[in-house]
Amino acid sequence: MVNLPEEFEMKMKKLLGSEYEEFLASYDHPRNFGLRVNVDKISLKEFEKIAPFHLTKIPWTENGYYYEEQDMPARHPFYYAGMYYLQEPSAMTPASRLVSKPGDRVLDLCAAPGGKATELGAHLHGKGVLVANDISASRAKALLKNIEVFGIRNSFVVNEVPAKLAENFQEFFDKILVDVPCSGEGMFRKDPAVAKVWDGNKPFECAKQQKEIITRAAQMLAPGGDMLYSTCTFSPEENEQVIQFLLDSRDDMEIREIQPYEGFAPGRPEVAYEGWDGECADPVRRKMGTPDLKKCVRIWPHKMAGEGHFLALLHKRAPGEMAGAQENDRNGHPNREMTVDEHKNPVEGSISDIKGIGKPETKVLAEFFADVSMEMNWKQVEVRKGQVYLVPEALGTRKGLVFLRNGLYLGEIRKDRFEPSQSFAMALKKEEYTAVINLDYRDVRVEKYLRGETLEVDDIVERNLQKAEEMHNAKAMKKRLEKGWQLVCVNGYPLGWGKLVNGTLKNKYHAGWRMKY
């Protein structure tokens, strides 16, 4: 049993009334473990077929599963292949209720380490842009890594304060996720250390910061766009009161219904002004808060197999749009189980479209990319000091922002050769590269590869050559398969690069990502 702060218990008693004992009893139950499948890489059907874990579907998400602690999915090669993200089940809810589609401009304002940004990015399938921001430089680094492991090709990873972003992105985004820093009351069971540092002032301090963040987020939302605000805490100050604050300060925003689940509890209009002297002229609302706060969702650990959360889906009305319009058609159950190849586009333009590079660089790139069939628009490729990036189309030029990555880093031109990057390997599908060393996850070479060791792969090269025999251009293909860059895959999903020399595969797996235990 977690040691709960006395002041917290009193507050929860007041909030929950007769449900309080049941809530308290939930602290005796073990926490739940969840993983969320990367729908940009693998279909759920395929994942269920190949993943050697004890999986049970999380009923309120499309692509989340409970697993058992002994499965240890963080140590499995499929994790290194970016097939899934480990995430507490309730924490999967916010991104699952902000339905984004390929082509959208999406912002995750408080994104690190990327639990929600990776889900939002996966659903873009490379089209549109995901701007993933975090105020902490070190956490933003972890965010970038997770985005790269997931193979997201169209992200802009930023390390800025929301006010600075708002200067650059006025009414720019179709979808915004605002998963604010909070007092973390919902995490006491999962992480008892959070309960130890909690005190009664924390919700008030956090609320101040949350109001600034949500205000900036609303400035960046395009008219007609949707924004999802979430916390992992129970305090009304950080939940209903922040939403009420936003509604009181802007008359173009409204609360939308969230795709339901039987375990969700409604938001609480009656706590919207409790203990807070907000500005509101309407005496009825002043007492009660806007009735639409009921459309918010509270996740309580005694009602669902997950930790505590709060969610509010907000909509910014376009000029002339009536309050509550569009709600029904936008709120249908989204068909989120898509096949991975459904979103493929042909390659656009050619290498000669890249600006500012000479003939030798063009030749080096042409040689390497003769083996690549990934969808890409060459007009969006930029070369900066020899480093080659595929920049998101929808972003435009953004100056004066501190960023860690603009687009997909493809690799580096070094004199007479191109060195592909780790992030490029992760963004490829097996079928999009000519020379592939595909290993089964039970093959000891997979772990050796992830530890940075050199591999003997004669048997696989032999098999690849036999397959090539059956093809039209067998001779050219043979030459290619016997040496040079190889995409190393586990069960068909890329892990990184290797370079083949006389049947030996030199390890090019990113040194900083190696398996260490």
Ligand SMILES: C[S@@+](CC[C@H](N)C(=O)[O-])C[C@H]1O[C@@H](n2cnc3c(N)ncnc32)[C@H](O)[C@@H]1O
């Ligand atoms: C709840 S965590 C986000 C978790 C993340 N959404 C995920 O799912 O992995 C809140 C994040 O907000 C960041 N943060 C704190 N203050 C911020 C601010 N003013 N602007 C943007 N991010 C902020 C913190 O560094 C922290 O990473």
